[in-house]
Amino acid sequence: MREKTFEERELILEMFPGTSPELLPPGEVLYYRDSVGRVHIQEDPLHLILEPLESTPSTAPVICEACLRHLRRSAAQFFRFGVGEDERHYRYVVLCRSTESCTGAARPERLREILLRGILP
Numbered sequence: 001m002r003e004k005t006f007e008e009r010e011l012i013l014e015m016f017p018g019t020s021p022e023l024l025p026p027g028e029v030l031y032y033r034d035s036v037g038r039v040h041i042q043e044d045p046l047h048l049i050l051e052p053l054e055s056t057p058s059t060a061p062v063i064c065e066a067c068l069r070h071l072r073r074s075a076a077q078f079f080r081f082g083v084g085e086d087e088r089h090y091r092y093v094v095l096c097r098s099t100e101s102c103t104g105a106a107r108p109e110r111l112r113e114i115l116l117r118g119i120l121p
């Protein structure tokens with residue numbers, strides 16, 4: 001069933017390359033951390049890179065926006081990403097500091113939502 005969805009997505013992208021990402025059937029969402037600490041959220045052909053920020057001194061617990069778990073501040077990390085073409089327009093997101101532990105619990109719909117926030121103005 002999932003395979004069929006991927007094919008449909010690829011077909012639409014091939015035939016109508018300008019299709020708005022919101023209208024595409026869901027594909028496989030990749031969510032990983034690279035060697036310099038940036039987090040990547042990827043759903044072909046979209047690719048969002050999140051830049052880690054220094055944590056704030058506050059100790060209030062926060063919720064990871066990808067897996068929706070409550071986190072102690074020390075287990076969470078703030079990230080920012082540029083929106084659309086404008087390099088100076090940033091949005092912020094809180095995610096688990098450990099992307100590896102988050103990946104298993106994160107829902108693809110949540111990741112897709114974060115991804116679209118960076119792509120759509």
Ligand SMILES: [Zn+2]
Nearest residue numbers: 064067096102
């Ligand atoms: Zn998480």
